[in-house]
Amino acid sequence: MPWDYSAKTTDLLERLNAFFDRYIYPNEARYHAEMDAFRRAGNAWQQPAVVEELKVIAREQGLWNMFLPHEYRGVPGISNLDYAPLCEVMGRVSWSSEVFNCSAPDTGNMETLERYGTPAQQDRWLGPLLDGKIRSAFLMTEPAVASSDATNIQCDIRRDGDHYVINGRKWFSSGAGSPHCAIYIVMGKTDVDAPRHAQQSMVLVPANTPGVKVERHISVFGYDDAPHGHMEISLTDVRVPVDNILLGEGRGFEIAQGRLGPGRIHHCMRSIGAAERALEMMIDRLQTRIAFGKPLADQSIWHERIAESRCMIDQARLLTLNAAHRMDTVGNKAAQAEIAMIKVVAPNVSCKVVDWAIQAHGGAGVSQDFWLAEAYAHQRTVRIVDGPDEVHRRAIAKLELAKRTAARAARGGQAG
Incomplete structure (x- = not known):
């Protein structure tokens, strides 16, 4: 890679993974049990106690508000490239990002207020959002x-x-x-x-x-x-x-463009995290299930799918990290092609890998006993949110067409 994670992010990544191992994964069942209890009681719109408990621990450990791109009132900033791997980890468990006050749409809204809000607007809304109170x-x-x-x-x-x-x-x-x-x-x-x-x-x-x-x-x-x-x-x-x-009347489209660029990086890295976890679950299942006298992992079709999954995930990750690097070094506008490409590639890759993981689990894969059905529903949705695939493909094509038109003009109109 032409870039490396900073020492700060390397440290955060190590501590975040440790937090997941100790607090997030062991509490997944509790989270769903609390939500199921709320639904049975007729009101699902309540905050599970486990999330509030883990917020306290995350804050104590300095794993809080890790997303802000600029320093704000003592909260240090982080580059898109350095935040990307943290997003990938949080993408492994759908509800986990709130534990660290790094969940959408709050991250995008906080970035919007930090970048475009007046001091009075920031005092009233950004402060409580950063504090996790609202x-x-x-x-x-x-x-x-x-x-x-x-x-x-x-x-x-x-x-x-x-x-x-x-x-x-x-x-x-x-x-x-x-x-x-x-x-x-x-x-x-x-x-x-x-x-x-x-x-x-x-x-x-x-x-x-x-x-x-x-x-x-x-x-x-x-x-x-x-x-x-x-x-x-x-x-x-x-x-x-x-x-x-x-910002002022008539500035809404400008704000939307500024808001959505970083958000797409976050979505894509969370999608990659989901795909990575799905691949792990796929392999675990294939190595522990016997069909036609041998482990599923010995069937050649699954060799193809495992290998293809690894290739696709790593390609998507590198493409997304490159987009983050470009955003940090040349700005969102100059990186618009890279941003559009990752928004097409990452959720499509995740959908495919999760789908194969579901297939490996058989009937269990589409049940509520495993995370995969929920993951597929979410990843399929990401192909629409923040701009559907078709919009981003259109943007990529227009940029490529303009690039070739400019190249021909520079050669006096000759093709080739």
Whole structure:
């Protein structure tokens, strides 16, 4: 590799893996038992006690807020490259990132507030988020339009004196189900007559503002993802002070682009962590199950799948780390091709490896007795969130076409 992890990240990685071995893996069954008890009692939207207990330990061990790219009020920053392997570890257990205050969408929202928020906005919302006292949600996607094109957004944000009045409907608002969710970042249109990418704005909306209503939770392949959740939310004549706008009117698309770049690195490395764990589970199962007189691991088809899994995972990891390195050294805009490529590659690789692991487990693989069904549901979803595969492939193709057009122009229009 042309880059190495810093001494800081090497230390964090060692301590994070030790934390998982001692606290996360042994408590997976307890976490699901607590959530199942909540569901049987009729209210899944509660925080499992085990998560709160482990937060205290993680904070004591300095494994807290490891994601911030810049130093903020005494919280040291970390590069995208150095944070990436930590994300991979947290991707091995879906709920683990909250233990370290490093879960989405909070990380993206905190980065947004740190980068674009006013001091007053940071005091009110960023401080409590960094302290783990509250959680947040990001309201961008809408049910009535193709939200893969963010310029389609219809949520209306109109100025009325010293307030903005918001009307619209959002869905797949991840994190809004948490009992500690206190603040939404809402994207909508403030000027439909402005240029296409200057119509959108982002405003801060406290979750308890009159006119905000959580209509329902949306399951994903049958999973409710409680207590985090993916909620459909209506906003009816919601009034917030004009001071709640982020950066200024017409800057919403700009903020979204700045927010999503690092988030895609995080998603991709968590996907790689899930794929790595699925491969381990696949191999363990193949070596301990006998079919047709010999271990499944001796069947040639599984040799192919194990080898292909290793190749794909390592390729995806290197591609993602390269994107992180590019973001750190030349910036998000110059690294847009690398970011788009990893967002296509990593979740597709993870889907394939998890699928093979499910196949290796047979009927057990699609049951609730193993983590794999949940992992597949999540990894398949990642192919859509933060831009579907098709959008990123389109971006990659446009960049490649422009590259060749420029190369031909430099040679006087000759091909070859």
